[in-house]
Amino acid sequence: MNRIITGIVGVLFCLCQATGQEACYTSNYLQNIWQGSPEAARQAEAVKLFVDRQIAARQADLSWRGDGTAVITVPVVVHILYNTPNQNISDDRIYSQLKVLNDAFRRMAADTVNTPDRFKDRAADAEIEFRLATSDPNRRATTGIIHQYTPISLWEPDDKMKYSAQMGADAWDTDSYLNIWVCPLRRQLGYASFPGGDPVLDGIVLNTAVVGVTGKGDYNQGKTAVHEAGHWLGLRHIWGDDYCGDDGVDDTPQQANFTNGCPTGVRVSCGNSKDGGDMYMNYMDITTDPCTNLFTEGQKQRMRALFDPGGARYALLRSGALNPPLYQEIPVAEDAPTWLHPQLYPNPATAGVTLDLAYDPRWVGATLVVTNLQGVVVKKAVISNKIQVLDIRTLKPGLYLLNARRADGVSLKFKLVKI
Ligand SMILES: [Zn+2]
Incomplete structure (x- = not known):
């Protein structure tokens, strides 16, 4: 188990020092959880071993021809936490975010043409889609987008946004919804929980500034959500969160470290030249948004194995969140939290x-x-x-x-x- 923990500890400081801004806080977040709770660390390791076993079984089964063409649909609820009006971003921004997610996970984005030839045969349509919920947990009609006023104008990556009692918003049943909290984070672009963690905390947190296609800054195309959704589906960073670390994926080249900015050409590290060099255009590096354009087949298999029977995301396949609502009023007003x-x-x-x-x-x-x-x-x-x-x-x-x-x-x- 402690390979994950020690690996993540190793990279903490370099992320912050090199970038001055934390593109992704997930490694730190998970380290805090796993160091604070041996049970949580064991659970994360159990999920990893489950995925390893599922993939090994598929590879051993000569009759296995892929997991079919069944596209997995993940129901989504977005909690927009705003204090000032400009933090209350529009539904259109959320729609643009969903499109970016789906284009990335279905390998339909226009920029997939930028995947270098040396990696094209490994690039995968993950056959996972994300759709805004149509029914809330009480089967009332919903748009899947909740605009929630809060007195908090700036958040830390400490999960308080996931609690109504802390002036955030409680998760909707995490067996039925991917919860995405959108709020202004002080320094981080986003972070995600790993599968198998505390259900109350399960989901993705995104800095309001990088949600959807904004056209502003380096992280301007909504790719932060793609990266964090990869984590939420159990993917590690491409460099394995350690110097020449292991991300647990067979077809991603071993890579020394994360990649800043948006380089071009072949970059070799950890002796990976035969494997095509660093795959810095993978969604699980932290290169800027215009730079990233692929998940690999190996990453696809790890993500989809979570939806196998017994897998940490299996319950989502039986979610009623995309069913027609029993109560048709649209939109049903949310109850204001008691502190309001x-x-x-x-x-x-x-x-x-x-x-x-x-x-x-x-x-x-x-x-x-x-x-x-x-x-x-x-x-x-x-x-x-x-x-x-x-x-x-x-x-x-x-x-x-x-x-x-x-x-x-x-x-x-x-x-x-x-x-
Ligand atoms: Zn990350």
């Missing part, structure tokens, strides 16, 4: 009440209206603070209603008892 619920206290009150708008600054500027039971407005105040104190000493004892409506149409209503 405004609170009013004390109630009953004598002199003043506090309207606690918690973490939600969107209420500031809205007008708070107090009416009596006859519907007569007895007090008005513009909300100027997330903790708004309202003086009610002038009100007669009795029952009142507090209302406010935000610019975006969301309203709140409280019954207030003055004593």
